[in-house]
Amino acid sequence: MSKKAIIIGSGIAGISASIRLATKGYEVDVFEANSYPGGKLSEIEIAGYRFDAGPSLFTLPDQVEELFRIAGKNPNDFFEYIKLPVACHYFWEDGKKLNAYADIDRFAKEVQEVLGEPAGSIKIALQKSSFIYEHLSPLFMHRSLHKWETWTNPEALKSYLKMGKLGIFSTMNEANEKLFNNPKLVQLFNRYATYNGSNPYETPATLNIIPHLEFNIGAFFPKKGMHDITLSLFQLSKDLGVTYFFNQKVEEIIVENKIATGIKTSNETKYADLIINNMDMVNAYKTILRKQKQPKLLLNQPKSSSALIFYWGINRTFQELDLHNIFFSDNYLEEFDHIFKKGSIYHDPTVYVNITSVYKPDDAPKDCMNWFTMINVPNNQGQDWDKLIAEARKNILHKLNRILKTDIEPLIEVEEILDPRKIEIKTSSAQGALYGNSSNNKFSAFLRHANYSSKIKNLYFCGGSVHPGGGIPLCLLSSKIMCEMI
Known part of the structure; x- marks a missing residue:
């Protein structure tokens, strides 16, 4: 009889873990509070515009390909990507522009x-x-x-x-x-x-x-967009027999005699040989592990920054813009002081604009562009976000107008906003922090939760809030490290 595993959360690490466990012969159930898989690596569609909702940079594609290979599949049959000729376009207020070419000699x-x-x-x-x-x-x-x-x-x-x-x-x-x-x-x-x-x-x-x-390995782009990482791996996991339960919020991890034995939802109790938590570690201990001893040192660590994102449908094309574009602040030190020391947003933020329609034209209507416009902001500490968002939006537009020598506001056909409060609600990320605990000291690597519980047998952890960290490659590696322990 096969062993059973329950995974809490269908972020990219949870999906990856489901694939690895299924190939080891486990019967795998994945419980997801949202109605869709992928966590932060999801998508938004508004009036003919498609946006990758979260992570926009793709590196170490071999970590995705490996999951197809261990399942006995040819990755090229299911997931395609290209290497970018230019990693990023950089802009400064004084008119300087720099193309970060993938060819290092050219760069x-x-x-x-x-x-x-x-x-x-x-x-x-x-x-x-x-x-x-x-x-x-x-x-x-x-x-x-x-x-x-x-x-x-x-x-x-x-x-x-x-x-x-x-x-x-x-x-x-x-x-x-x-x-x-x-x-x-x-x-x-x-x-x-x-x-x-x-x-x-x-x-x-x-x-x-x-x-x-x-640069040395390369920046890449999935031909169908970043969300295809989620969709292709989600389909692979289902082909391997993984079962998903969407709109099923886990309320508690059942622990008996210091052994994780199952989970409780509002509808049922299910038991398994392994319990894997892909939920944000901090919120997991505060909710589904609230009855267990709390790792206070880890829980009380400062959190990483968050993001404020404007998804804009732009009724025009800009030839000088590429997939990845950065418009730098004139005072980087002051910008980071605002984020990490003042818990606020600097009036001259560095603006990142990701435009997938450059490589995937059907992400926007003809002669239009889909702008994923983001600035780094502090995590949610109870700030007046409505006021901060209104000020930031105005400052972002002024900055883009100055550098691009145009007026962006009339070009915005559609808009949706994602802020730290919504990030926390949608992804259960503590304080809306994108990467869990902060990495702002030399010991930060040791202040991440392990990929297993040292107190509770058969309880494991994966995802961006635990070792080795956030971002797509590290999330995939967290599931690999974890599964190699099982």
Whole structure:
């Protein structure tokens, strides 16, 4: 008789876990409070415009392909993507524009021509990023930090001798100021801290691992949009026999004699051999694990930043814009002080505009564009969000108008807004934080919940709020690490 597993939450890590467990012979049930799978990796459709609702950058596609392969499928038959020729277009208030080409030689040349920074600086920075990845990814991305064997294997021992070169003892900003002469390039590389909701002036320089993913390996785009990651893996899991229960909010994880044995919903009680939590760790302990001993040190850690997103249907095309576009603040330090110290939004925020219709024209009507317009904001601490959103919207429009030399407001045909309050409600993310606990100190990697419970047998964890962290690749890796323990 096959063993049973229950997964709470159908975020991308939960779907991935269901696939891995099904291929191990488990009978898998997934309970989801929403009416749809994917968590943050979902989509919105408004009056002929389609938007990927959440994560917009796709790196490490091999983590998606691996799930098809372990199921005995050819990934190319189910999921297609392209490598981007340009990772991002960057804009500054003084009129400077920079294309971050995927071809590193071309990118280095562009940096030298536009910013006057020696081309060699880019190559050195990406070599350092590759070095960090080579020595830290086996530890922090592919293994549990909470198992003794992680720290005693040969790869770990080799990395200990390199600790001084891995950025553990300096901040990201300090490391980047040593690498580059031009403040704009420092700002560009500091931006990678936002990929896990961190502050580049506080987070350790180990996060300079991220440019390696985007440049040395590459940035990609699924041909059917980011939501196709969810849909293709969701279909794969169902083909493997996984059963989904939507609009089924789990009310409690049943624990008997320190063993997780099942779950309770408003409708039923179900038992299983394994219980996997893909819900935000903090909210899980406050709700479905409220009767259990609380890991207060982890629960009380500062949370990552959140996001304010305007989904705009724009009745015009802009040839100077690409899939990924950044309009930088003139005072990056002050912007992050507002986010992490003042709990507010700076009047000159850095604006990110993602436009999937550049590569997928049917995401917008003819001669139109779908703008996913986002700024980084603090997590929800009870601020007057209606006031903050109104001010931010005005400041974002002014900024875009100045740099693009146009008037955006009359071009907006449709609009929907996602703020930290809605993020918390829709995804059960504590305080609407996008990446769980903050990574703004050198010990942050150790202040994430393990992929298993040390107190309750047969209870496991996956997703962006636990090890190794947030973002699509790390969420997929969290399910892999977890399943390798079972």
